[in-house]
Amino acid sequence: MADDSSDGGRIDLRSDTVTVPTPDMRRAMANAEVGDDVYGEDPTVNALEAEVAALFGHQAALFVPSGVMGNQIGIRTLVPPSGELLCCSDAHIVTYEGGAPAGHGGIQTRTWTARRCVIDVDTVLSMVRMDDGHTVPTTAVAVENTHNRGGGSIQPIDRLQALSTALHERGLLLHCDGARIWNAHVATGTPLATYGGCVDTISVCLSKGLGAPVGSVLVSTAERIALARRYRQRLGGQMRQAGILAAAGRFALAHNIERLADDHENARVLATALGLDPAGVDTNIVVRDVPDSVAFVRQAADAGVRCGGSGPTRVRFVTHLGIERDDVVRAGRALAPLLTD
Ligand SMILES: Cc1ncc(COP(=O)(O)O)c(C=O)c1O
Known part of the structure; x- marks a missing residue:
């Protein structure tokens, strides 16, 4: 071992x-070119963000300290205070994130249950409530891929695509907690950009299977990522010479997928x-x-x-x-x- x-x-x-x-990752960190990322001047952070955005076929990305922050900022860019987010009852977002959707975002969550936490599209859609002036309207849905409490279960790509299409037809949005999306990608051969193509925001972790010490990346449109940058600041998640950490992430992407x-x-x-x-x-x-x-x-x-x-x-x-x-x-x-x- x-x-x-x-x-x-x-x-x-x-x-x-x-x-x-590992020693090689540490060397990459020690040699990283850095600058003040709050001024947008850390070349290694900028390179990491551009690289991850491209991998998922999106416009932009934001380096954040943790997967929790990536999820919480992501859903806040999709759901306004008093809006509703649907997700699995075993999702990390509602199990291990300290009640943050309500605490930080004023977001109401309503949950479904599913065998091994694998989504059933009809079940999710049956829960959607449209705005009739009386109910709390559903604004977005969050899926987790792979699903931690589901035992590392993979969300089948055809179901994700069907869910994405149906939600967008209804004017609703989709977030993915992709802390372990890399595992789904390697196990199924589904390209990361195909997963990215289904969702409006995805948070991916560098510090789980990829072996980096710190960090997650939130991926979305340029407009949403600009908003996400503001939310990150409000949470105190902005970092200065973060390229030392981003270098570990870049090394992990190159060697550990x-x-x-x-x-x-x-x-x-x-x-x-x-x-x-x-x-x-x-x-x-x-x-x-x-x-x-x-x-x-x-x-x-x-x-x-x-x-x-x-x-x-x-x-x-x-x-x-x-x-x-x-x-x-x-x-x-x-x-x-x-x-x-
Ligand atoms: C599915 C999932 N999402 C998000 C997170 C949160 O990541 P972090 O510990 O970096 O906040 C975890 C952590 O294990 C996780 O398993």
Whole structure:
């Protein structure tokens, strides 16, 4: 196992956010050309933003410190205060973002449920409320791809395209939490620009599977990104010589996308060792039901494997660039005695 993600010899499968920059990435950061990004003068940030916008086929992009900020700014550019956003009940936006849609944006959220959190277009459309002078009108929909609490599930591109078309016909907008869109892209071969073509805003993370230490990028039209820049400032998210961080992101884009296929294969190997059907693993996340997740996480740590609870009776394992095949094989062996069913 790479030293980076080891924790006293334990195999750390809690999240793909636990990676630390490799020596090559650190070199890229140290050598980055920088300037004051609040003046728009950091060439490395500007290059990163242009590169990510182009990858998704959009006009512009904004470097932000976190995926939460990317999502929250993104939805605020789409939905006015007192407007409504529809999303999955297990979406990161309504589960792990501190109530920010209401707290910062005055946005009302209403949620659907779906098996493995994979969207059903008719279900989503059936929830849309138009403005009849009485109801709260729906303004936008948010999807998550891949879906974290869905177990790394992929939103099928045909469904995304159908949803996008139907929403736009109704004058509604679509945001994507694309923290792990790279995993969906590698697993399906769907071009990033095809995913980008479905959505009005997408927030993508550099600090998950891609292995950068910090940062996300919000992608949209030039007009919306100008507005997003104002919202970023209001949240205190503007940074100065941020090129040091953007350089890590650029390095990650150049070197760490295609290798995500290894993480997916390692996740399938782990799933098999945990008694699951590997065909049910879309990307780099494995979830398993256990009688008591708190007890299981503790016992797993004692057995040398770190994982995370994902509800009272569910645990989550995430593969990443600090994890090699041998690690998942050893993790499977260490965990097998803890699995009673
Ligand atoms: C799907 C998803 N969206 C957004 C985020 C937020 O990213 P950050 O931790 O950079 O704020 C995460 C974090 O794990 C995530 O899994």
